[in-house]
Amino acid sequence: MARESFDKEIQFLRMLVLTSGAYSRQQFAERLGISVHTYDKTIRRLKEIVQTVYQQLPQEQSKEFAETLRFNYYESADPMLLFLYRAKSLKDSETYRLSLLLTAMQHEPMTAMALLDRCNEQMPADLPLPDEKTLRSDLKYLEEVGVIRREAGGRPYRYRLQDDLLQELSYDELIDLYDFADVMSNTQVPSVQGYLLRDMLKKALTQSEKESSFVTPFLYKYHYPSRILDEAHFHTLLQAIRQRRLVSFLYFSPKTRKSYTSKNTNPLFERETSGKQQLLLPVKVVYDHQYGRWYLLGSTTQFGVKKYRMEGITQIEEGEAVTEELFAAKQKALEEQIQYSWLIDTGRRVTVRARFYHPENSKSNFVKERVLLQGQWGRITEEDDISFVYEIEVNGTTEIKPWLRSFGSSCEVLEPSHFRKEMIEEWKEILTYYESV
Structure with missing residues (x-):
C-alpha cells in the first residue's frame, strides 16, 4: 500500500470512468472542484504512474492513459484503477529507493548500514541520497506491510525479503494458489490485497522455468471501480x-x-x-x-x-x-438502531409481506432458494403449490425495495398498503417505457 494520500487521484479516476471521457477539460474541472491547471497536472501525474507500472512491457503492449480509461475501459479484463495502489503514489526518490532495497535483500540478509551504502552507490545522480534516518524509516515501513522481516539475533539487525511463500511452494502448488487468489480477489470483499497477491503469484509463475505452460484460466470484468x-x-x-x-x-x-x-x-x-x-x-x-x-x-x-x-x-x-x-x-x-436495517436504514420500523410465485416448469425452485439465501432474518409464513408468503420486519422500505423489485413478476408486495401502492406506480411507469412509439 502506498504511503501518501491520493484523494484527488481517486476522485479524478472515479469521475473519468463514470463519464467515459464525455466531459471537456473545463466541465471536468468544474465538476471535480479543481482548476483546469490542476486537471492538466493530475493527468500528467497519472500518466507517469501508468508508465511506471507498465514500464517493463514491450512497446506494442504499453498503455496510453487517456485511451486506456476513455476508450478501452469496457474491453479490459483487468481492474485498471488498481494501479494507484502500486508503487507510484510515492515520490520518485522513494519509488527508486524502495526498489533498490528490495532488490538488495532478495539474495541475502543485509544490515541497515550495508543497505545505505548500496543506495549511495546505485541511486541516480538526479535523485537525493538518503540519510540513515530516512533508510531506517523505509525499513520500518516495509516491515510493517510484511514485505521484509528482521532476522533473529542482536544488533546490528539484518533484514531479508519475506518471500518464503514463493520459495517453499512447488510450481503446481503456486498454480493452485494463483487460481484461488484470482477467484477470491474478484468475487469477495475486500479485494485489493487479493489483487496484489494474485499479481505477485502471476509474476513468480511467468518467471519460472515452466513459463510457457502457464495460462490465465479465468477472465473477469469488474463493474464496481469505486469499491x-x-x-x-x-x-x-x-x-x-x-x-x-x-x-x-x-x-x-x-x-x-x-x-x-x-x-x-x-x-x-x-x-x-x-x-x-x-x-x-x-x-x-x-x-x-x-x-x-x-x-x-x-x-x-x-x-x-x-x-x-x-x-x-x-x-x-x-x-x-x-x-x-x-x-x-x-x-x-x-447496533440497536440498525438491528432491523436491511442495510443501514434507521427509519421507522415496518412489517413487509410479499408473495413469491414458484417458477413454472422448472426442476428447481430457484425463487425460493434465492429468498432463503438473501432474505436475512425474514421468514416464510404461508406456502402452497403456487406461491409462498415471505414476511420481514425492517427499518423503512427504501433499502428492501430494489431486492423485491429484482424478482419481477415472481414477487407481489402485499403489505404495508402504502408500499404496495408505491410499487404499483413504479411498475406502471416502467410499463410506459415499453409502449409502442
Missing part, C-alpha cells in the same frame, strides 16, 4: 475503529455538484468548498453488494448516529482515542 478505490479509506478507518480513535475528514455528499476541492495554500486563492468538515467516532463499515458501495457509520456529539458514503470522504486524519467504555456504549447504540 476498489474506496478500499484506500477502508483500511484507514478499520484501524481507527480498532484503536477507538476519532477521525476528521472533508465530506462531499452525493447531492453536491463537486466531489473534491484543491488545498489552496495561498490566501489570495482561498475559496469556499462544497464539502463539509466532519468529526466522527467511526464504529462500523458496511458494504452494499447490490450497488458496490461502502458506507461509514459512526457517532457524533451533536447528531448521534451518522452515515456517510465512502466515495465522498477525503482528507482523513486520525484524532485522539476515546475510552473503551464510551466506544462500547456508542457501538451498542448503533
Whole structure:
C-alpha cells in the first residue's frame, strides 16, 4: 500500500470512468472542484504512474492513459484503477529507493548500514541520497506491510525479503494458489490485497522455468471501480475503529455538484468548498453488494448516529482515542438502531409481506432458494403449490425495495398498503417505457 494520500487521484479516476471521457477539460474541472491547471497536472501525474507500472512491457503492449480509461475501459479484463495502489503514489526518490532495497535483500540478509551504502552507490545522480534516518524509516515501513522481516539475533539487525511463500511452494502448488487468489480477489470483499497477491503469484509463475505452460484460466470484468478505490479509506478507518480513535475528514455528499476541492495554500486563492468538515467516532463499515458501495457509520456529539458514503470522504486524519467504555456504549447504540436495517436504514420500523410465485416448469425452485439465501432474518409464513408468503420486519422500505423489485413478476408486495401502492406506480411507469412509439 502506498504511503501518501491520493484523494484527488481517486476522485479524478472515479469521475473519468463514470463519464467515459464525455466531459471537456473545463466541465471536468468544474465538476471535480479543481482548476483546469490542476486537471492538466493530475493527468500528467497519472500518466507517469501508468508508465511506471507498465514500464517493463514491450512497446506494442504499453498503455496510453487517456485511451486506456476513455476508450478501452469496457474491453479490459483487468481492474485498471488498481494501479494507484502500486508503487507510484510515492515520490520518485522513494519509488527508486524502495526498489533498490528490495532488490538488495532478495539474495541475502543485509544490515541497515550495508543497505545505505548500496543506495549511495546505485541511486541516480538526479535523485537525493538518503540519510540513515530516512533508510531506517523505509525499513520500518516495509516491515510493517510484511514485505521484509528482521532476522533473529542482536544488533546490528539484518533484514531479508519475506518471500518464503514463493520459495517453499512447488510450481503446481503456486498454480493452485494463483487460481484461488484470482477467484477470491474478484468475487469477495475486500479485494485489493487479493489483487496484489494474485499479481505477485502471476509474476513468480511467468518467471519460472515452466513459463510457457502457464495460462490465465479465468477472465473477469469488474463493474464496481469505486469499491476498489474506496478500499484506500477502508483500511484507514478499520484501524481507527480498532484503536477507538476519532477521525476528521472533508465530506462531499452525493447531492453536491463537486466531489473534491484543491488545498489552496495561498490566501489570495482561498475559496469556499462544497464539502463539509466532519468529526466522527467511526464504529462500523458496511458494504452494499447490490450497488458496490461502502458506507461509514459512526457517532457524533451533536447528531448521534451518522452515515456517510465512502466515495465522498477525503482528507482523513486520525484524532485522539476515546475510552473503551464510551466506544462500547456508542457501538451498542448503533447496533440497536440498525438491528432491523436491511442495510443501514434507521427509519421507522415496518412489517413487509410479499408473495413469491414458484417458477413454472422448472426442476428447481430457484425463487425460493434465492429468498432463503438473501432474505436475512425474514421468514416464510404461508406456502402452497403456487406461491409462498415471505414476511420481514425492517427499518423503512427504501433499502428492501430494489431486492423485491429484482424478482419481477415472481414477487407481489402485499403489505404495508402504502408500499404496495408505491410499487404499483413504479411498475406502471416502467410499463410506459415499453409502449409502442
